[in-house]
Amino acid sequence: MRFTGIRWNRRTAGIGAAIVATAVAGTASLAATAGFGEDGAVWGEGDGPVSTALHTVAFPAANGREVTIPKRDTERFAMVGVTWANPNVDFKGTVAVRTHAVDGDWSDWRPLELDNHFGPEPGAEATAGKARGGTDPLWVGQSDGVEVRATAAGGATSDQLPAGLRLELVDPGLTKRRKAGAAGVGHVRPARLQPVAEVRALEPTPTDPAPTDTAPTDPAPTDPPTTTAPAETTAPAPTETTAPPAATTAPAPTTTSAPAPTTTAPTVAPTATAPANPIPTPKVVTRAEWKADESIVTDPPTYGTTVKAFFVHHTAGTNDYSCADSAALVRGIEIYHVKSNGWNDIGYNFLVDKCGVVFEGRKGGIDKPVTGAHTYGFNTDNAAIAVLGTYISAGIPTGVQDVVAHVAAYKLGAYGNDPFGKVTLTSGVEGKYHLGEQVVFNRISGHRDAVATECPGDALYAQLATIRAKAATTANLRLTGLTGTLSGTTYYTRSTFTASWTTITPSNLISRFDVVVDGTVVATAAGTARSASVTVPAGTHTVVVRAAHKIGRVNATAAQAFVVDTAAPTFPQGPTLALRAGQVSGTVVPVTVNWRATDNTGVGSVQLTAPISRTFAASGSYGTTTKPSVATAWSMRAQDWAGNTATTSASWTPIFLPETKATRTGTWSTSTGSSYLGGSALTSTAAKSSLTWTVTARSIAFLATRTSTSGQAEIWVDGVKQTTVDLRNSTTDYRRVMWTKSWSSSARHTVKIVVVGTSGRPRVITDGLVYIG
Known part of the structure; x- marks a missing residue:
């Protein structure tokens, strides 16, 4: 066999017997530079030219139900797949590969996805070469060695490997190299397979025994769409077409795919102007920017007249890629679809990586109804996007959902189609649905809805409802507060x-x-x-x-529901101090702050803002302390439920009224010591002895010292007995508030202390009174 590109012979060292490989040049012919050198080149977008290539290796003749390509060195590549001669063969077996990373190790065995989803409908486009069936391509990164095995499914004697198995090694090209003067510039590592004048077809000789384990495959989806068309539909009436007779030659399946409907898409851009698109144009990396190989796209794009549905795919393979390599990955898919599958161009209208970067797919204009090769039987008048990677167990991130929704809304919105709605489409092939069958789809559907495939993976498929809502409605719109x-x-x-x-x-x-x-x-x-x-x-x-x-x-x-309230709260009672039980000193007096706030709709809170900060309910009391003989301002702020506020403030001064200011009756003596207020106190053991004070106050407290031998005292206010207090305590307790009384307003009062003369413990020791005027 002769090729218009490079012709290779076997590599003579390190492999043993001869290796056969064919190489097809990309945008620049692959010569001794090989495409991947050791001069700092990397995949991705860049400013330099790109050289791409496809290297193919024919499988040896099948011996039974399994065939292998033994471990071998190869030309450098980054994407791998396997194709076979008949594109209509529904291969149910397994294909597994392992690859050798450049300057690295051999990978584990990895399966190649066998979705068998085909691409363009028969006759829908002129292919760039003979159309072939194939696996999904797998991105493996920079590699220079490969081992492959293909196994037929099941145990039936009729199960067999498809004819014409071929290994596809895709070189997506380089775009950046080291600066001049850097080490290695001017020197390029020789190609691993040296060019010669002709190709010699030699059978490969295994160097390792064929593996016996089989790469796993994922189960097929079990959630097909509804296939019954409604009475009314937005789809045009299908063209009546008779299904073709069954095929009679192997290895094609027992029935061949039906031809496309007789109404074909135009091959030039539509001249009719689409309705004004309400959706802004999404940010897309153009074919020129990701450096598509336009030299291999030999036929012009074809067009439909509208975009009725938008299909979501995944490319399968791996998610373990760097987003810096996404452009190279897209180039690799283009090469695989055109040179390996034999399609006109990359099959998808758009691709998006796991970082949310959208790439233009099939050429013809992102704003045009370009007919792709993405959803077998439903390519015309529909569009598609493929998410780079596999999304079976884990879905795509929120940001990627956003861009998929945006692109879908953009394509459907140009023709007034609601991404949240449904549409009836007519199958153009004999596949999952019969030729001419009308099928109801969501406007945004998964690949599996139209074709018997797992694509776009269970997890991504489950996210389509959210993507539809994002594309057509303001999803999860919630009022979070006022x-x-x-x-x-x-x-x-x-x-x-x-x-x-x-x-x-x-x-x-x-x-x-x-x-x-x-x-x-x-x-x-x-x-x-x-x-x-x-x-x-x-x-x-x-x-x-x-x-x-x-x-x-x-x-x-x-x-x-909400209430608008413009009225501020009020304070029927602002902060008011009252004396309380506790121990006093020359710097501390125990007090209680009382308040009450009201509002027409309700008080939300009351804050004490000075002299300390606390938050309370609309009314109540709070125990604290204050300084004696010092005027202290107490400030409060009330806020209602609506946020209206009111403030109030009052100043209060506790004052000590010593025992020496009292009028005495009976027998009293003076006790001295630093523990008494002012250094002294009055003491009496004689029954009926008394002390009387007259004071203008709103709150009064009686101060005494408690001991183990202290007795009782009566307390009279304005000539009325209030209580009898017992001053006995197991330990000596100085300056203790033994009794308090408060009024709503300040007034003049007379307070009298009378010694009871308790048997065995008649002593009463007093430090006087404390009051708030």
Whole structure:
């Protein structure tokens, strides 16, 4: 066999017997530079030219149900797949590979995905070469060695490997090299397979025994779409077509794929102008930017007239790639689809990597209804995107969902099609559905909905509902709050307040938000906004937030009741001090702060802001201490549920009234010591002895010293006995508040202490009174 590109002979060292390989040049012929040198070149986008290549190795003749290509050195490659001669063979076996990383080790065995999803419909496009069936390509990174095994499925004698098995090694090319003067510049490692004048077809000789284990495969999906067409449909009436007779030659299946419908897509760009697209153009890496090999795309693109549905795929293989390599990965898929599968161009209209970068796929214009080779039987008048990687057990990140939703909305929106709706399509082949069968699809569907395949993986398939909502509706639109306070199910707020909301839909798919109060739009915000300020009169109202998607669908949050309150709280009783039980000193007096606040809709909180900071309920009391003989300001701030506030403040001074200021009756003596207030106290053991003070106050406290021999004392106020206190304590306790009395306002009062003369312990020791005027 002769090739128009490079011709290779076997490598004579390190492999043993001869190795056969063919190479097909890409944008630049692959000569001794090989495409991957040791001069610092890397895959990805860059400024330099790109050389791409496809190296192929024919499998040896099958011996039974398994065939291998033994471990061998190869020309450098980064993507691997296996193809076979008949594109209609539904190969149910397994194909596994392991590869040798450049300057690294051999990988584990990895399966090649056998989705058998085919590509363009028969006759739908002129292929760049003979069409072939094949596995999905697998990205393996820079590699220079390979081992492959293919095994037929099951144990039936009729099971067999497809004819014409061929290993495909894709070199996606390099775009960057070391700067001039760097080590290695000017020297390129010789190609591992040296060019010669002709190719010699030699059978490969194994150097390792064939493996006996089989690479695993994933189960097929079990969730097909509805296949019954509704009475009314947006799809055009199908063209009546008779299915072809069954095939009679092996290795094709017992029935061949039906021909495409007789109505074919135009081969030039449509001249009719599509409706104005409400969706902004997504950010896309163009074919020129990812350096597509346009030399291998020999036929012009074909076009439909609309985009009715948008199919989501994954490319399978691995997620273990760097996003810096995504452009090279896309180039590799292009090479594989064109040179290995024999299609006109890359099959997908768009591709997106795991970092959310979108790449233009099949040429012809991202704004045109380009007919792809992505969804067998449903390629015309539909579009598709493929997520680079495999998404069986784990789905795509939120950011990737956003861009898939954006691209889907963009393609469907150009023709006024609702991404959240459904559409009836007519099968163009005899495949999962019969030729001419009408099938109801979601406007955004998975590949598996149209073709018997696992694609786009269980996890990604489960995310399609979210992607549809993002593409057509403002998904998960929720009112998250109003300025003010939520009490029960009702918000309380002031006349000017802020409404806030959230949504998972990308902002560039939202036209605007409307804040609607009592059925009237009171504020409008941009699609990027998540809050708006509004002014509403006092009273009870309801509010909703509406979102207008750029595709036209309007969504609204649940209605939220709220009350606009413009009245501030009031303080019927501001901070008022009263004396309380405890121990006093020259610097500390125990007191209680009392208050009461009210509001027409309810007090949310009261804060004590001075001399300390505390938060309380609308009314109550709080025990604390203050300094004697010093005027202290006590300030409070009340806030209602709506956020209205009121403040109040009062100044209070506790004052000591010593025992020496009292009028005495009976027998009293003076006791001295540093533990007494002022260094002294009055002591009496005589019954009926008394001390009397007259003072203007609103709160009064009696101070005494308690001992193990202390007795009782009566307390009289304004001539009325209040109580009898017992001063006995197991240990000596100085300056103790033994009794208090408070009034609502300040007034003049007479306080009298009378010694009871308790038997065996008649002593009463007093430090006088403390009062707040």
